[in-house]
Amino acid sequence: MKISSEFSKYALEYNNYNVIQNSVIERILSKVGRKPKRILDLGCGSGTLCKTIDWEYEYFMGVDFAQGMLDLHPKSSKIDCLYGDFNDDILFERLFKEKYDFIFSSSALQWADDLEKVFFNIKQFNIPFALAIFTSNTFKTINQTASINSILKSADEVHELQKKYFNAEFEVVEYKLEFESTRDMFRYIKRSGVSGARKILSYKESKELLNNYPLNYLEFEVVFIYSR
Numbered sequence: 001m002k003i004s005s006e007f008s009k010y011a012l013e014y015n016n017y018n019v020i021q022n023s024v025i026e027r028i029l030s031k032v033g034r035k036p037k038r039i040l041d042l043g044c045g046s047g048t049l050c051k052t053i054d055w056e057y058e059y060f061m062g063v064d065f066a067q068g069m070l071d072l073h074p075k076s077s078k079i080d081c082l083y084g085d086f087n088d089d090i091l092f093e094r095l096f097k098e099k100y101d102f103i104f105s106s107s108a109l110q111w112a113d114d115l116e117k118v119f120f121n122i123k124q125f126n127i128p129f130a131l132a133i134f135t136s137n138t139f140k141t142i143n144q145t146a147s148i149n150s151i152l153k154s155a156d157e158v159h160e161l162q163k164k165y166f167n168a169e170f171e172v173v174e175y176k177l178e179f180e181s182t183r184d185m186f187r188y189i190k191r192s193g194v195s196g197a198r199k200i201l202s203y204k205e206s207k208e209l210l211n212n213y214p215l216n217y218l219e220f221e222v223v224f225i226y227s228r
Contacts, residue, residue: 017191018048020175020220021107024132025049027173028106031130031226036102040095040125042086042118043108047073061098063091064108087113092121103129107222110134110152119165128227129166133158137174137221139189146201146209158223168225175220182210185218 025048035055044050044062046069053060059078064070065085073081084091086109103122110133112118122129135158136150143150153161155172162168179185186206201209 017188020177020192021045022048022052023175024222025052025106028104028130028132028224029053031224032102034128036100036128038100038102040098040100040103042103042105042122043111044073044081045069045108049104049106050074050079059100061095061100063095086118086121089117089121092124096124100125101127103127104131105129106132107134115153115158116161116164119162123165129168129225130227131225133223133225135172135221135223137219140219140221141215142189142209142213142218145213146205148201155221155223158225162225166225166227168227171224171226173222173224175222176217177220178217182213182216185213186210188218 029049029052035057037058039053039057039060041049041060041062044064045066047062050060050062051074057078060080062070062073062079062081063084063086064073064081065083067083070081070083073079075081082091082094084094086092086105103125109115109118109131115133122131134152135155136152137155138150138152142148159170162170177188179188186209
């Protein structure tokens with residue numbers, strides 16, 4: 001299991017609440033050797049991966065369970081968007097009818113109700129893939145400071161699950177994103193869509209966390225799984 005780290009400074013003026021997700025997409029695309037022509041993106045969001053791809057392809061299918069995000073996704077004669085939940089077997093039955101030669105999923109599968117079942121369905125395509133999944137060490141110090149349990153799986157849990165279905169490379173990347181103030185930091189958390197906590201803090205608890213958080217950066221941990 002390879003472990004590496006990246007450090008960035010958040011530029012508030014750009015109002016970019018997806019800076020980590022964008023870094024994840026850049027990394028996931030950098031690992032693709034042969035440029036696939038028929039692409040499936042599970043958890044495509046508003047289309048950042050689609051817009052970042054810099055090669056010609058024949059067909060792109062983006063799947064997401066947020067219609068508002070799909071409305072923002074690029075559309076064209078070779079780009080389709082499908083509203084669907086990757087926790088649903090019916091979605092995969094529909095996807096199996098189309099031919100793809102590569103599967104991407106970036107910053108989405110951590111929300112799977114049954115990640116093992118999703119891995120099983122991905123395996124049925126029998127094609128190369130590149131997956132990026134946030135883990136429970138995302139916002140680790142925040143969760144510890146506020147006594148919050150993450151609902152995300154640990155890197156070790158994801159590693160053990162994927163070994164059942166894939167002969168794949170597995171990499172853990174730790175990201176740190178620095179902020180000028182804790183207030184900017186918590187504004188980012190609220191708007192980024194990354195938070196993996198089930199507990200909702202009261203105003204008093206939030207204020208205590210704001211005052212007691214010991215770092216000037218946020219922690220993120222992402223596992224990358226690449227077919228060999």
